[in-house]
Amino acid sequence: MAAIAFIGTGVMGASIVKHLLKAGHEVTVYSRTKSKAQPLLELGATWSETPAQASENKDIIFTMVGYPKDVEEVFCGQNGIFEGAKQGAIVVDMTTSEPTLAKKLYMIALEKGLHSIDAPVSGGDIGAQNGTLSIMIGGDAAVVESIRPVLETFGTNIVYQGGAGAGQHTKMCNQIAIASGMIGVCESIAYGLKAGLTMEQVLKSISSGAAGSWSLSNLAPRILQQDLEPGFYIKHIIKDMKIALDEAEQMNIQLPGLQLAKDMYDQLLIQGYGEKGTQALIKYYDK
Template sequence: MDMKKIGFIGTGVMGASVVKHLLHAGYEVTVYTRTKSKAEALVSLGAKWAETPAKATEGQHVVFTMVGYPKDVEEVYNGTDGILSVAKQGTIVVDMTTSEPTLAKKLYEQAKAIGVHSLDAPVSGGDIGAQNGTLSLMVGGDEAVFEQMKPIFETFGQNIVYQGAAGAGQHTKMCNQISIASGMIGVCESMAYGLKAGLSMDEVLRSITAGAAGSWSLSNLAPRMLKGDLDPGFYIKHIIKDMKIALDEAERMNLQLPGLALAKSMYDQLLEEGYGDNGTQALIKFYK
């Protein structure tokens, strides 16, 4: 099946970079985002503009969504002029929003009922991974559809893993977010300790990023902390959303996650102080 025509809904920090990779790979991309000005740079690169999610879906072989919150996912799929109101049989819809596993399962069943294929495919790698085309994708849904989509995924991702049935991609992303959110406390405390001890933090990072403490956050976000660069690769307001999803799912499974609960309480405090639109590395402000 020819899958050259792609609709893309949500062109934020990461979505815009994904669209650029798709355009560069020769796909015909039609975009929709609530604030049209955010898509102007993509239109100048060859993307087409659609006025609604439905118009971004009509005539497309594949439709990606990458929006902010589960309520936004629900709206673009099932709201007025939503994706599922116009998607034709055989269309593949792929939600890359970090969202609720239960919602991913619901969308899968709704899509299946009208002959549409649905995948949940949240990503990890932040703004840098999106820009470099090295995102990690965690995919749930039918494996045959995953295999069909793999060449498209490979235009903007590297570590692309099929996780299982619908919702499994979102559950895997929760594992990712739990590791990041709780681990960020350790990164911040390490930086705070080194600064207080009067160390040269560039040299500290040379040592500890290459050892057992090494992590993506330590290598990529600790340097931003030290420079005072709080620009978002991933927003605090969004990691809080993700932590709430994970804590709610854990409660349903009768699982306690005290480390995650602590991290959320710290980020909640920063949100109250006005840091919601900063990157997750702004947690360092908690220690200053």
């Protein structure tokens, strides 16, 4: 069994830690708010006061925090991972972050005798709870293979994408499809309700056809139940869309569908929905 540190125990991180503990791994956790980690401590996880302390003598160090600035802070800041990690440790950032930052962390890790992998995930809170996350990975292939058994405790679709940053670029492809696709899901529901249809019945027809998608199967029912609680926060999808649009600009490509989705979500953020799930885009149509 591996000695593991896990930095960031939010909606998805907490579920991943539970899978690691269930598999018999020794897990030390750190989050900015200790109370969020309390249920994990009761299950056998160990608490640390800083990322550096959590990383000491660990084989694998996972991070899953909010924003690129948070990633840089927990790795490179005072009492950060790079201060505490032992030679040969593998650091795995599962935050959806900037490809350029992933490459930067990879180079710093090499200089310090560490291995760095960017491994953002998809599947939301449901995938994390069920241990069925899709994991997209950038870094050295041999290092990835060495920790595959650990990744398999919480992921079922684990795909190596290439060198450092490739995992984050792949996650941008994922987020572009999700953000634009959510417009279709919400417009379908808004249209069906206006037409007087019973949308639960409509979903039975369209979810398994050509319109089928993860969002239609998992988030559309939440919308109908008026459940806007987050599997993934609006404030975070906005962050991801900005990263993707910035990268697209550098590559000189236009993504008008993504820009439209960001504009719509920005309006919801202004209205106070930043802490709600991405399915709260339905509120855009409450006019």
